[in-house]
Amino acid sequence: MGETIFSKIIRKEIPAKIVYENEDVLAFRDINPQAPVHILVIPKKLEIENTTQIKGSEHAELLGKLFDAVNEIARAEGISEKGFRVVINSGPESGQDVLHLHLHILGGRKMHWPPG
Ligand code: DGP
Numbered sequence: 001m002g003e004t005i006f007s008k009i010i011r012k013e014i015p016a017k018i019v020y021e022n023e024d025v026l027a028f029r030d031i032n033p034q035a036p037v038h039i040l041v042i043p044k045k046l047e048i049e050n051t052t053q054i055k056g057s058e059h060a061e062l063l064g065k066l067f068d069a070v071n072e073i074a075r076a077e078g079i080s081e082k083g084f085r086v087v088i089n090s091g092p093e094s095g096q097d098v099l100h101l102h103l104h105i106l107g108g109r110k111m112h113w114p115p116g
Pocket residue numbers: 005016017028029030031032040088089095096097098099
């Protein structure tokens with residue numbers, strides 16, 4: 001995986017509204033929010049582009065940490081009880097723009113189905 005805009009956010013070279021950080025995970029508000037709560041959760045050290053490169057045998061622990069972060073953030077943002085959506089765009093047809101694995105947390109409004 002090459003350098004992306006998220007690499008610069010991880011290194012704090014460009015500003016972001018960070019809401020959660022630990023050794024392995026960083027979460028920050030999306031610059032172009034699609035819901036009242038729109039937060040991106042990313043691995044800091046794992047250099048993979050999207051879900052196609054996930055291997056259960058290697059990445060299980062990190063995936064657990066990403067979802068621990070999702071749940072902690074959802075509680076902190078007050079959307080845990082009402083519900084929220086977690087989206088991972090993966091590949092060109094999904095609309096993925098940034099080639100660094102990231103989970104979108106979307107909440108604070110009623111979500112629609114099917115998604116666009
Ligand atoms: P995706 O389309 O799934 O690759 O989502 C990428 C998201 O990243 C998109 O919703 C906009 C967001 N984004 C892109 N550049 C920046 C940035 O510099 N800062 C922040 N906070 N978000 C960004």
